[in-house]
Amino acid sequence: MIEPSSYDEIRRRFRWEDVLKLLDLDPAGGMNLAHELVDRYASSDEIALSWIGRDGVIERYTFRELSRLSARFAGVLRELGVSPGDRVAGYLGRVPETFVTMLGAFKAGAIYVPLFTGFGPEAIDFRVRASGARVLVAHGEHRGRVPDRLPARLVTVSRSSDEPLARDDVDFWRAMDRQTEDFEPVRRRRDDAAVLLYTSGSTGLPKGVKIANNLLVATYPYIRYAVDLRPDDVFWPTGDPGWGYGLVCYALALFLGAPAVCFEGAFAPETALTILEEHEVTALATTPTALRAIMASGREAVGRHRVRLRAINSCGEPLNPEVVHFFRGCWGLTVMDNYGSSEFGLPIGNGYAIDMPVKPGSMGRPLPGVEMSIVDDEGHELGPDQIGQIAMRPSAEGYYSVGYPRVSVGGGW
Secondary structure (H helix, E strand, C coil): CCCCEEHHHHHHHCCHHHHHCCCCCCCCCCECHHHHHCHHHCCCCCEEEEEECCCCCEEEEEHHHHHHHHHHHHHHHHHCCCCCCCEEEEECCCCHHHHHHHHHHHHCCCEEEECCCCCCHHHHHHHHHHHCCCEEEEEHHHHHHCCCCCCCEEEEECCCCCCCCCCCCEEHHHHHHCCCCCCCCCCECCCCEEEEEECCCCCCCCCEEEEECCHHHHCHHHHHHHCCCCCCCCEEECCCCCCHHHHHHHHHHHHCCCCEEEECCCCCHHHHHHHHHHCCCCEEEECHHHHHHHHHCCHHHHHCCCCCCCEEEECCCCCCHHHHHHHHHHHCCCCEEEEEECCCEEEEECCCCEECCCCCCCCCEECCCCEEEEECCCCCECCCCCCCEEEEECCCCCCEECCECCCCECCCC
């Protein structure tokens, strides 16, 4: 194992051009995100995704299977009239069809719009209309919250006879059965949108952030230096792919060829500890709330589980020092706190691949290749011990306005 280099040394050596070489670009610079995530591993029967249902059932999908399923769903989208650049929304939750829908949208050159399954009718209506989505794929369990008369074709995933389809809905799996696995991925530019991610709307209405096909390059420093994810890891991102952190973590795992775990149910400490142990998870990406829930179980309960973790990363809210001290004591691991947002990606953090001191309670330092600063309301850079706004140079300049995508997060590199 190569020892981590110092923070300053890694930043000095880092070149975005080196990361760009990881993409399979054509001579004109075009790419397809589904190709980068699964197709280039399609000759392998390595496991890409281990899915655990709420009832304990386990389904495993190889890269080959995800490549074939996404090709068939891309055919479904083409049959429904979806063209490159059209938006396809997914209201699905932590189920395998989420990944098939997302990858199929990418393969068809469409823009994927993730919708969190905790949303009610008004939130769904706003995002579907604001994004101009041509198709909405909904899980049957959540179909009842989808409002009537949406300007999008409804495709429903039914896993049970107890979930009858509405009259005008397209049956996901029946439509898939009509398609072949022969679909040529649509090439797009790196700065074309791949995902339209809506913010939570903490200030005014939710805002659509256009995330470019380039997201794999733009967020690579996080997965390389903060998580230090390797192809022989087993990675569990507990975040819902209906939000940015979960979606990006799963995408990065596929990109690196690392098998990922997905649990359908709500996070519960004992269940989480069992999954970590039985699935031999080596890298965990989660939230401080989840870690505090495990900590509340007590050291004795946590110690009963023999885990193989070598990396724990946290994002989404401030990580209090007590959590860091607890897991150092239980598992001898330092939880690496990281910072990100829909607009920024994941630009700040502590990292396993960086030889740098970790201060419990601190979210770390700018990751290699990223310039961050604290600025006042007028954009002027502030000095030490001054409070201001977190700023990046530059990644995003605005939000998606209805009908016209104006920004490309991660579009520069």
